Amino acid sequence: MNVHVSTLDEKTRSSLAIESHSETEEYFINMGPQHPSTHGVLRLILKLDGETVREVIPVLGYIHRSIEKISEYSTYRQIVHLTDRMDYLSAIMNNWAVARTVEKAAEIETNERIESIRTIVSELERIHSHQLGWGVLGMDMGAFTPFLYGFRDREMITDILEETIGARLTMNYIQPGGVMFDIHPDFVRKVKEYLAYFKPKLDEYEDLLSGNPILQQRLRNVGIMDAETALSMGATGPVLRASRVPYDLRKIEPYGMYGEVEFRVAIGTAGDCWDRYYVRIEEMRQSMRIIEQLIDNIPEGKFLLKKPAAKLTIPEGRHYSQIETARGVLGFYIVSEGKETPYRAYFRTPNFHNLWSLTAMAPGGRVGDLVAIISSLDLVIPDIDR
């Protein structure tokens, strides 16, 4: 059998050699890895015909830090702290993915207090992640004010989390068998204050940005992806839900306290940028609903059931479990040999799979639309590269 392994150079060359779509000449431009609207060090090679995008070739690896290799040398508790640095905007949920897999595999029990705390802080984190996504989308669309407002409200959540957890971004909070700290005595009061503050602010967001005809013009009917393509592309999270697939692990395979609270899954109708944008706005509302139902009755109990012993082993076998983060499904797959460190650790990250759908959405649109599509995917590049 003969399999040909090509290079980037070959790929671009052969891509040009394919018959042209029009009489004009097609050409390549390079976007990134240092570009303000790629949200990090993503590099896209665009094949353009005039201003029409014919093909997008994403080039990854500019922040590939070999987390999976390091995981093979780390104990399970240490892996938790590495996941903070993958999707740093949903660090707590990343911690949870590891904790959940380890708990399921090693059969570690948790109590209701732990699960409640985990759910509340995860939803807070989801809100602040979407706030940032909203603000940055506004900035990419040419409005600087949303960026300021989004960050202003996000900072308040960061403060609440900082008081309980002690860190602002890389939390390392959810541990196998519990959480690292008990909630701060002021936590409940501050969260309630924040919800009361943020509810009218969310309507203000809508007045400011959603109602803006320029934004609607730029987002609607841009980057359309139907449900079948989205599923085949492996997209998850708001990207998939915008294509009218109500695949939300919080509903489908409830974990934490999600099975006991009422909320609705936000979905879109057409799968365009507008739907992806609005699904996030709606998810902030639903997250607030979830927190409201849980915050008043956090059960009593211990916050960490086992003092973290140095050794934590997982029985031999293959273990997988997944979590709905702010950007989609984060799965953690462990192959264990029964030792302290995993034999193989694999992260199924949401952004890696979501970015791939860009290659289906962008062709045919303009370069300006490409910026809108990248913003609406709400990418975090270190999560792609790991």
Place this chain on the structure above:
Amino acid sequence: MESEELFQYIASLEAAARPSEKPSDLPTIEVPPEHFLSLMQQLREDPRLYFNMLQVHTAVDWVKKGIFELLYQLYSTKDRQSLRVLVELPRENPVIASVCSIWRIAEWQEREVYDFFGVLYEGHPDLRRLFLEDDWKGFPMRKDYEDDFMLEPGQ
């Protein structure tokens, strides 16, 4: 579908596929590489199964046994069923059929596995390195990968 029923149904589709005895937390089947592609096509297209999401594709390097274990984790939105397909490949000359034509995400996942493990995919439209430079030597996630750049604590 219960896993027993699922295994029987899959065995009726493709006789070579058998339930795996390896410790695993999901319904798992094993299939030899030569029957792999036809099985995957049937898993996707069979109206009763209809696995339309390829959630996870990765590999494990069992260096002592001399094999790569490829993992394909499928999910069906029709009846919320998960299935894990394991394929064993020899470490020397690991070649397997590509499933890009069935699930489009496989194009990236396979490139990632090629990048890390050096597994070659037959029929892949654009097989090249994903994260590392084109001229990188070796495949870093293999257990016997050696690199002067890597440091041990205290070194």
Place this chain on the structure above:
Amino acid sequence: MGFVNFESAKESSMDFGGLPVEVVEAPRGAPSNTVLGTLPNIRKVLFSLFKGMSITLRYLLHPSTVVTQQYPENRNELKMFDRYRARLKFTYNEAREHHCTGCLICEMVCPNASIIIHNRKGPVTGKKEIDHFLWRWDICTFCNACVVACPHNALEMTGNFESAVYDRRLLIYNLNAYAGPPANALKKIEDPEERKKAMEARDVYCEFTPMAGASLPGIAPLAEKKEQD
């Protein structure tokens, strides 16, 4: 321009693989992307622009909504939260004795080997005791694993974030104020004379000293570098 009507966010139920899922649909207006299509809605469009502007105007006219911190000026009022993690420190009792026995648990749980402990044999007691507790601030990620794992509560995280330096080698710190037995071991010595002897044999270091890269992996010490030059 079909204008999105926000009241139209629909709540309904959908089927997902046999499971009923309560959903809420994103609102959509009738799509029209032409300039002419905008005209019937021109009043709405103008109103929405004005609405957005009025929000920014309201913040402009209300200076009480300003959230900007005046950082170096407000240093005295700026208090970090108790749990904020920015600097690893030893805990001391009233007699300024530390609690570290040199058991190496923190070094073991540290995910990136930012703690390096040198133990020695005590000159008086003859037992194992701490000599240097080196902490590499340049690697530390403040994951708090060492603090949680410490069986003697000898470590704590504090919130001093003002830490910029001109040389990375200055970020390697010696944390213990002295090399010697911990508070618990001193308590056990009942004879006051012997305790005094044990106390005097301690080598006193500065509590939080930059080690200037004392021959650590990956970093050339300052002195050595000078010789190369």
Place this chain on the structure above:
Amino acid sequence: MGLITEKLPKMMAGMPGSDIIFTRMDAVINWARANSLWPLTFGTSCCAIEMMMAPGASRHDLARFGAEVARPSPRQADMLILAGTIVKRMAPRLRTLYEQMPEPRYVIATGACTISGGPFIYHSYSTVRGADTIIPVDVYVPGCPPRPEGLLYGLLTLQKMIRSGETVREPGIRHKPVTSETPEGITIEDIKSEMLALLEKDAVVDVRKAAEQMERPTGI
């Protein structure tokens, strides 16, 4: 500036009273440089969020220090805030960005990853262990990530360095103040004096020479 910083010193070399003029000029030039730092938006990972927080967002405003306009182009920037891990593949691009920036250029490294490789220092086949193996770094801000105030403190530290920094007659030679933080409660005086002596010897760093001597990291 080329006229003032390059030609004038040669012209005025032997003139009486030139010392006073140069000292005045140094003060003015350094004051101007310190208070108009334009950062390049260069963020690779987590620290970038805190970096966005510091200059751009509403709560911590870098504009108060004359550093408000974050520039996407290296040609218009004079300060590079390294926020996030640098990996082997990014290293040549970072070097290019640095070389494209006009002189005088300043570099702040924020966060553990940029300073030393941080959590990815061991067992990693791709993470560069310290951005200063690629480009010269002026100020290191530890933290993971440092909070925005910490970054502002780093900026103030950089301004301190610039103010007491280059002179017109010796361009490219940066006089770094001894240490930004003198440890308190030192009990053994000789440790301190020894350390300070070491630091003083190292205080003058020829950045240009260092940049020329620096080789590209291997494996790229």
